[in-house]
Amino acid sequence: MSAQKTPVFFLGATGYLGGSVLARLLEHPAASSYEITALVRSQEKAKKLEPFGVKTAIGTIQDLDLLEKLASEAHIVFSIINADDDPHIQAILRGLKKRHATGDLPILIHTSGTGVFLSHANGLHGDAVVFDDNKPEQFEALPHEALHRSVDELVIAADKEGYAKTYIILPSTIFGTPSNALTKAGIQNTHSIQLPFLIKASIGRGQGGVVGKGAAKWNYVSNADTAELFVAVFNGVTTPNNTVPHGREGLFIGENGVFAWSEVGNAIAKALYEAGKGKSPEATTFTSEELTKYFGSEFVGNLIAGSNCIGLATRSKALGWTPKNTKEDLIASVKVEVDAILKEQASQ
Template sequence: MTKVFLTGATGYIGGDALATIVAQHPEFTYSVLVRDSDKAEQVKAQYPNVQIVLGNLNDSSILERESAAADIVLHTADASDHVGAAKAIAAGLVAGHSKEKPGYWLHTGGTGILTFDDTDKNQYGNRSDKIYNDWEGVDELLNLPDHAFHRNVDQLVLEAGAKHADVLKLALVCPPTIYGKGRGPVSGRGRQVYELAKVTLQLKKGPIIGAGQSIWNNVHVHDLSDVYALLVDAAVAGRTDPGLWGADAYYLTENGEHIWGELAQSTAEAAAKLGYIPERKTEAFDLESAKKYAGFESVSWGLNSRGRAQRARKILGWQPSRPSLLAELPEIVRSEWERLQK
């Protein structure tokens, strides 16, 4: 019986991925890492048959043990930035598997890795025409600057996938801005756009960083979960298609893009139409001022992160089909309004 070990079940990405995979494969055995007993009870309420592993990402021995015992590891909890967890998962997969029975690692990165040029130049809100892609242009992704955001963990993961290619089958999934209601047991809320909506409601105007021309990809959380589910199916089937696994198996998971300034305008318009703010209004902010309201999330509103997700479409037959970000925006604003009333 296939065993899946998942980190981040109480989070937005991991919770929705778990919902998708359990629905498609109730016959699998699942173990999930959860930090505390209260959240564990919420997970068990939705998934009575899931095994709870109490611990956190600093518990290397637990991560190694569970990764060694699992056929598939789906790592979503702070996966793009926690070095220790990545090392422990790699060690466990290598220790517990063989060429005859490899372990599969579905690692979650993030397209913040593509923003280094803006941050190097200390420029925010300007448009970039640079577009990466994960198929013909994968070599460029594999050779991004060492100081790029998330790059240290990506390197560690990719090196493990190269060094132990026979034993450890790697897929590095890089989501951009994620939106849509998550179906997980605890968190169903995204970050960047949700914080934008929250700040718009608080200030009664949409915040724009600089000229507001920076561009970022987006994907619906359900479409993102389909990528994980398709990779799980490929692992169970023992597929070995070229480019499916390994040190160049970068999966950019976008289904469109938005201009941050236009999104701020649309968010204010949605809030005004719903009667939450008096009028559609925006205001330009410098980065430091915006950070006072939304912290690190506001930084992304001034950065460019553009890519094309060809790999999942070509190899996995991924066909994202959920509503667009603009179509979901009124519901995002409504959900943030309700959160602020609590």
């Protein structure tokens, strides 16, 4: 008689990051001991996932009753989806509380982002407080209104209440084009959000751009390395003698160094210039009007590519996580992303 499989509920299976994490779980040495149910938007995606042995539920994060039900049936929940939507996390936590009432202590692995501690600089400087994932008191001093913070607070409160063990992963600027079984099957989105936003704005104005002087700085981490961080946390929390910090201390930053936005802006400018779509191989400053036109507002443009956001993955690396992709890989990925977006736009 085969052992009962551990139920896993997965949100974000078709996304840029979630798809990479799911692909790694499906090839995990212990994959056969888990039964994964993924939330997907369409029957088409559901059918594509079936050959991988993944059960599916059709719905969105607005289907709160469904989320609560599926979470109540899972020992482990991966939330790799909207990091700023309180209602869907509240529904998941209600489900986990029901799961706990059955005698289980469920696990939530939630995705936030280093944007929670960004500081505004309008692209003029790179000075920022460095946040260390081994110092929870730094995060506790953040205002409730900070990006992602209200959701993070709900997740941490659930752990404190004792009905779930929670772990929060905070990727920085993610780059790289994923390539795995799910991308080959046409299931997974292959574009991130932050860098393509800047690339599309630069294409729109016909020139690579930066906010202010391009002096603001962020951390970077590749898509593949971020997926490995999820696996490192997963491996730690599923061992019988799980000693991975959780709750207020269960914070894991994904970063492998720092870049200035001028470095990315110049890489975009060079790629556009080489493709005959840019006036100069060196980035120029977005005007106020351009920020409003391409980012929706000056505020959003400054947020995406003019803010500082620097952290240290101390706790992540203590798990044995060793990110491999470097700043050189980040810069090289920009041309690949630019060429892919130009090709997509040309075919529309």
